Amino acid sequence: xxxxxxxxxxxxxxxxxxxxxxxxxxxxxxxxxxxIYINYFKLxxxxxxxMESQLIEITDTEARDYISITEKGIxxxxxxxxxxxxxxxxxxxxYLKNNIQNLIKETTVSSFIQEGHHGSYVVxxxxxxxxxxxxxxxxxxxxxxxxxxxxxxxxxxxxxxxANIFKNLVDQE
Numbered sequence: 001x002x003x004x005x006x007x008x009x010x011x012x013x014x015x016x017x018x019x020x021x022x023x024x025x026x027x028x029x030x031x032x033x034x035x036i037y038i039n040y041f042k043l044x045x046x047x048x049x050x051m052e053s054q055l056i057e058i059t060d061t062e063a064r065d066y067i068s069i070t071e072k073g074i075x076x077x078x079x080x081x082x083x084x085x086x087x088x089x090x091x092x093x094x095y096l097k098n099n100i101q102n103l104i105k106e107t108t109v110s111s112f113i114q115e116g117h118h119g120s121y122v123v124x125x126x127x128x129x130x131x132x133x134x135x136x137x138x139x140x141x142x143x144x145x146x147x148x149x150x151x152x153x154x155x156x157x158x159x160x161x162x163a164n165i166f167k168n169l170v171d172q173e
Contacts, residue, residue, distance in 0.1 A: 003083065009046050010084050011036055013055060013077040015092050016069035021103055025058060025065045031103075035095045036088060109158040111151035116140050121147035125154040127162055135162055 015032060016023075023031070025047070032043055047067070050056040055073035059066045069077070096103075109127050116122040121144050125137045141147045154161065 006080070007083050007085070007088075008036075008038055008042070009050060009055075010077060010080055011038075011088055011092070012043075012046055012050060013069055013073050014081065014084055014089065015096075016056060016067065017074060017077055018092060018096055019100075019103065022059065022066040022068045023103065025067050027103065028067045031095060031099075035091045109155055111154050113144070113147045113151060123147040123150045123154075125150065125158075127158050135165070 012032065015035075016028070019031075029040070029043055029047075032038060033040060038046075047056065050073070051058060053072075054070055055076055057068055057070050059068070109125075111126070112124045114122050114124075119142075121141050123139050123141060125135075125139070126133055127135045139147075139150055141150060
């Protein structure tokens with residue numbers, strides 16, 4: 001294994017350990033592609049190889065595939081972390097520091113749009129707390145645009161929407 005190949009795989013492990021969240025595979029790929037110069041196809045190859053080596057795992061859920069480092073991955077990283085250049089570590093650390101709130105928000109809410117019956121669209125909106133689903137809403141909407149708007153508003157305002165639903169359904173007046 002070349003030094004560059006080893007370093008790139010270690011960078012993936014370093015990032016997963018540093019983020020301390022279960023990111024979706026898409027979020028993780030975006031994070032790596034924005035901070036380190038790795039080709040998308042090489043990145044997917046590295047992810048597959050790390051999974052085969054049981055250094056990372058992907059947890060399949062209904063809406064997303066979450067990627068995380070395993071105990072074996074942490075051990076390998078601790079043994080070989082010195083191979084990663086300081087510049088690359090700093091780029092990852094800086095990205096995580098500047099984007100952690102967005103990453104947390106993205107991992108705690110999700111939305112999924114699919115075609116419904118008779119030309120309608122169904123948007124599924126979910127919120128999670130400690131990776132437990134606390135709410136799931138399916139809305140049948142007349143247009144794709146209205147479904148996209150619902151998904152976007154859910155991402156922006158899920159806490160307010162959840163609090164309002166909770167208050168109206170559970171609180172006694």
